[in-house]
Amino acid sequence: MRSPWTVDRGCPASCAVEPDPRVPLGELTRRYAALTYTLTRAVARGDRLAEPRVLRAEARAVLGALGVRLEVARAARLSARDRGVGTLVVANHISWLDVVALLAVDPVSVLAKREVGRWPVIGTLARRVGTRFIDRDGSPRRLPCAVAELARDLRGGTSVLVFPQATTWCSIAGGDFRRAAFQAAVDAGAPVRPVTVEYRQGGAAVTAAAFLGEEDFTASLRRVAAASGLTARVTVHDPLIGADRRALAEAARRAVLGVAAPLSGGSSRAAACGPSAAGRTASREWSGA
Template structure:
């Protein structure tokens, strides 16, 4: 959830550095063909794409088409045995974050309204039953918090990015509190998750989606990247009733797993 008045990120496309040589044109063409194939399957599946197994398969297929390796531990994103759904909160670096987390465990996504119109990502998000919000709509915020709490009470789990915008590193941008209020109201567990990108064992900003960059420009840079991998790390769940404490604890858990320059 992106609260009203969220500040613009200090990260810009200038923060992106290329830590590995790019692939050859022939391989780039192959990747785009594989991506088009995955998109075609997603379109033909229609409402069947909402099935978690189908959604996970398409998300993993998109990562594979772009040559991205997914590193994820055995830990589920949702908290087993909880009647309220799980609020999954992660740092936000790229549009690839949504694809990567759906590839681990499909859940409902809370995203800014613009995402719904994006190719590939918008389709996956809509078919996953995503809720789209206007991050500049101050008067809509209480309603959005109430609606999210109701969704969690119903047993559905929700993925949110409380940094409100994308940053080039795990540590960028503080976690804003609105989503944590919804979890507190619903009595829902919170699962902090760290997302990190690397190339050949070195931390990478290639996937970062920053500033006024277009989706097409970002996609092209990602498609040309050699050896790009995404690591998803789920942390111990949190519970509580104070949104300030929950936001601080979640941010500390996510930030503690910032990848060193070399791994």
């Protein structure tokens, strides 16, 4: 029986194409050494790593070590702190590198699958910077509580990055936006900030940075480190406000895709923390059902 938490498989690993051009072996070795030094330094910072200034600098250092250029279209913060509440930042999902690029723009909290917390080194760093983990294989009854916790964080002024496609795709257009996280924004009265992440070489979109399917993390890391002239392009769109999670999710998806669309009004009842009808609805919408 299909769990309501089940997500799309996303693109197969074969969609990730080897970079062209590639750096020479000597430069590749230098990049690995620079990355090792940067991650070791980040771990040594301990709890200070969670400080926004430090986290942003370390994220930029990781990109620099890998030879990845950060390009921000429309220089803007991911969060909109002038409202007194946090911002729900929603982006398309291509790679583990998405998180690094977005933290290099504006450090925010991240909502990630629980498996990330078990990754060597990366898991340690993720916990230190306050990553919120969600168990996608858990009971559907937990989902309304997870939505309520996210709404509480937003209401308290914490901005949170969510990837509503729930898995990775090789291009911007892949996958629908799950709606449960948007319910948290509705409940908290928080703005939603759509963000587009893409990777380019020589001005053309590439899939070399993608982390897909059952692929091993090291294979994706190798392609990123080997790519010559790889650019992570981040486009920050105008924030959205709405009272209906479906309309918000669709408006955010279209913004990320670069398709203009009006945001219709509406109302949405907050999900209760427990196995209520509203909770079952939220569970289906987390998985896109």
